[in-house]
Amino acid sequence: METELPPRHPEAPAPGTELGPHYAKCFGCGEQPDGLHMRMVAGDGLYLDSTFKVLEAHQGAPGLAHGGLLVCAFDEALGTTAGTFLRRPAVTGKLDTDFLRPVPVDSVLHIRSTLDGVAGRKVYVSADGRLDGPEGPIAVKARGLFVTVKLEHFAKHGRASDIAAVTANPSMLEVNP
Numbered sequence: 540m541e542t543e544l545p546p547r548h549p550e551a552p553a554p555g556t557e558l559g560p561h562y563a564k565c566f567g568c569g570e571q572p573d574g575l576h577m578r579m580v581a582g583d584g585l586y587l588d589s590t591f592k593v594l595e596a597h598q599g600a601p602g603l604a605h606g607g608l609l610v611c612a613f614d615e616a617l618g619t620t621a622g623t624f625l626r627r628p629a630v631t632g633k634l635d636t637d638f639l640r641p642v643p644v645d646s647v648l649h650i651r652s653t654l655d656g657v658a659g660r661k662v663y664v665s666a667d668g669r670l671d672g673p674e675g676p677i678a679v680k681a682r683g684l685f686v687t688v689k690l691e692h693f694a695k696h697g698r699a700s701d702i703a704a705v706t707a708n709p710s711m712l713e714v715n716p
């Protein structure tokens with residue numbers, strides 16, 4: 540597959556900028572009570588640095604993070620990486636995850652997610668999640684294929700009441716991404 544490394548979009552947030560939620564009700568980055576409440580900072584290249592603190596509600600086994608919620612954290616980080624540097628929304632087509640170490644409750648996963656290339660509407664992204672700090676051991680790795688979509692994608696497929704809510708209150712949504 541031929542891919543290109545795109546330029547960092549000129550309107551991408553400056554390096555060091557903390558990103559706000561792309562959608563107020565997003566489970567990954569929004570205000571959902573038991574959500575992941577991820578925090579993300581733009582890097583100086585085509586990467587984002589994110590943190591996810593594993594809480595009581597995120598368990599799958601006693602004292603350990605649920606694997607599906609770890610996948611959710613990577614979905615969020617990778618999708619936001621695609622959207623942030625292309626300034627276009629992108630949805631998950633494919634997501635592949637390697638779980639290398641257990642992730643305990645109360646730990647913070649430090650995720651660096653990178654835009655690796657684009658081919659038409661396909662966006663290739665990857666990420667490493669580390670424990671005990673940004674230089675700690677890798678606990679989870681992920682690679683994803685995201686597909687850029689127009690805003691109509693959400694208007695067409697989303698629940699009507701939620702589309703109406705963001706139409707009435709556009710500040711709930713960061714349009715780009």
Ligand SMILES: CCCCCCCC(=O)SCCNC(=O)CCNC(=O)[C@H](O)C(C)(C)COP(=O)(O)OP(=O)(O)OC[C@H]1O[C@@H](n2cnc3c(N)ncnc32)[C@H](O)[C@@H]1OP(=O)(O)O
Nearest residue numbers: 561614615618619622629630631632633659660661686716
């Ligand atoms: C800022 C945002 C942060 C978001 C973080 C969270 C992200 C999410 O959770 S998004 C929700 C989960 N994902 C979804 O709901 C997506 C559901 N799927 C779809 O809507 C559609 O299948 C969609 C949009 C991905 C593709 O459909 P469509 O627009 O018709 O495009 P389509 O022509 O099929 O595919 C475009 C290209 O992508 C490729 N592609 C699409 N899906 C896949 C896949 N699963 N595997 C490999 N390639 C794929 C196609 O082969 C095609 O490639 P090419 O251009 O070389 O022919």
